[in-house]
Amino acid sequence: MTILDKIMDTKRQEITAYEESYPAIEQFPDKPKLVDTLRNGRGVISEIKRASPSKGAIRMEVDVVEQGLKYEGAGAAAISVLTDEQYFKGSIEDLKKVARAVSVPVLCKDFMVSEIQIERAKAAGATIILLIVAALTDEELERLFRYAESLDLEILVEVHDAEEMQKAVALGAQLIGVNNRNLKTFEVSLERTAELAGQFPFGSGSVLISESGMNDTADAHRAYELGAQGVLVGEALMRSEDPASWIRRATGQEASQ
């Protein structure tokens, strides 16, 4: 037996062991592209959020599948699932359960720093990942953005000021989210969306999403009036006794009181 034969024998054994331990690639229900849904305007990206650094516990004992199905039934444009364990008490299991149950796009809401997280999100059924411009170097942002694109994921690029908006536009991001929450001070103001809408390339095919701090559906309507085609809402939906009605009122399917 030559050395090459020996190496190849060992390699076959190694790979057999690896294949046996490798998780099967799960098939999830097909989901449309969020960008296509939001081009029609007035979408609600509805979030599953058990807790947060700014508010502490919000609703720890939520049944994520039941909540996700309520969102979908009311016409949510997408479902966002917080998967960070330490600060938001979410999990990748939450994401998987929701992605198995619904047919709308699913956002893995986490703080992405590496390719492996993006792969894990995709394997758990996410169709969208989040990249926060303020949390990444320019090199990381570009690299992770291109990597997610290569996996056929949609990418929500989150910005908080004019410089970050320029970076998102230069990348060619189709989903640009203005976070109304200052992640350093936790101060929330819809004025962020008002200011940055002025920098957004309307008509380019990209869509503007206003994120965070929607206390009631009047806030969502204001964000739409400012040019947002979608709003991302977490706490208000998690605390609402009737999140489906909240979504229908925000999208105009039901009259607001």
Ligand SMILES: O=C(O)c1ccccc1NCC(=O)[C@H](O)[C@H](O)COP(=O)(O)O
């Ligand atoms: O929500 C927080 O306290 C928070 C703190 C630090 C980083 C991120 C944070 N939130 C993540 C989000 O993006 C929000 O969950 C999302 O925009 C919904 O916000 P809201 O409707 O205000 O719950």
